[in-house]
Amino acid sequence: MNWIFEHLQIVVAIIAAIAYMLKRNKPEDEAASDPGEDEERSRKIREEIRRKIAERREGGAAPATPPPVLRPQSRPALQPVDPFGGPPKAEWPTLRKKEPEPAATPPPVPQPSxxxxxxxxxxxxxxxxxxxxxxxxxxxxxxxxxxxxxxxxxxxxxxxxxxxxxxxxxxxxxxxxxxxxxxxxxxxxxxxxxx
The missing domain is CATH 1.20.5 (Single alpha-helices involved in coiled-coils or other helix-helix interfaces)
Incomplete structure (x- = not known):
């Protein structure tokens, strides 16, 4: 028992090696037991491909014409929109020229005697x-x-x-x-x- 505690690093390394080997061998065992699944899947895919080929041959007597390609109608070219609103409009100068109306002058405050x-x-x-x-x-x-x-x-x-x-x-x-x-x-x- 003392030997295990004194050489703990060696014991841990041996346990890790055994676990690694077991995990590596386990997928091979699963692969050996599951070849039926892979073969079944491959067989289904092959059947599907053969079926599609047969359908095309039967329908292949009348060659299918590709649908006509619709081209978009050309629209008249639009001028790009200026994000800042374009050049200043003619109304702006007229707005700036207008002056505010002068405020009515208040009546004079009566001076006390x-x-x-x-x-x-x-x-x-x-x-x-x-x-x-x-x-x-x-x-x-x-x-x-x-x-x-x-x-x-x-x-x-x-x-x-x-x-x-x-x-x-x-x-x-x-x-x-x-x-x-x-x-x-x-x-x-x-x-x-x-x-």
Whole structure:
């Protein structure tokens, strides 16, 4: 068994050679067994040819005249059609010569009076001043709110940091609190291999 695995290439080559020889011999066997079919087919073809020859001889007494060849009637020569439509037609220049009708001029726009224009500008200037005052007031209020919020945030941070630190130090004074702090350092701190 080991010899087969060690010489696997030789075994495969031998199997391929045997398969090749079997396939090559197989068509010869089929050809030897099927000569009756080929002979039968040849015989039928020969009979068909003989039958057609006999039919022609019997009908050959009256020679068949070939049908007259019909030639197409000659048509008058047509001029080839230009794919681009040929030379420009005479109508085209007349179309180009026509000019579009001038559009009717619109009636003149009535000019507003100078007093109305000045009054409108004065109203717009007053509205702009009011809007500027409102914007300045809103900016001042926003700045006050921001400064108050920042002050509250600073106070809360300072108070919370002091309270938390005092509680932590008080907790470390007891033995139970100290053990908890050591365990937390082991769990939350850097790994031992990186210290």
């Amino acid at each position: 100078m007093a109305a224009v000045l009054e409108r500008q004065a109203r717009l200037a007053e509205q702009m001043k009011e809007l500027e005052r409102a914007r300045a007031e809103k900016q001042r209020q926003a700045a006050e709110v921001r400064s108050a919020a920042a002050e509250q945030k600073r106070e809360a941070a300072a108070g919370a940091a002091g309270d938390g630190r005092d509680a932590w130090l008080k907790d470390l004074r007891s033995a139970q609190g100290l053990r908890r702090a050591i365990v937390q350092r082991e769990v939350l701190g850097p790994p031992v291999a990186l210290r």
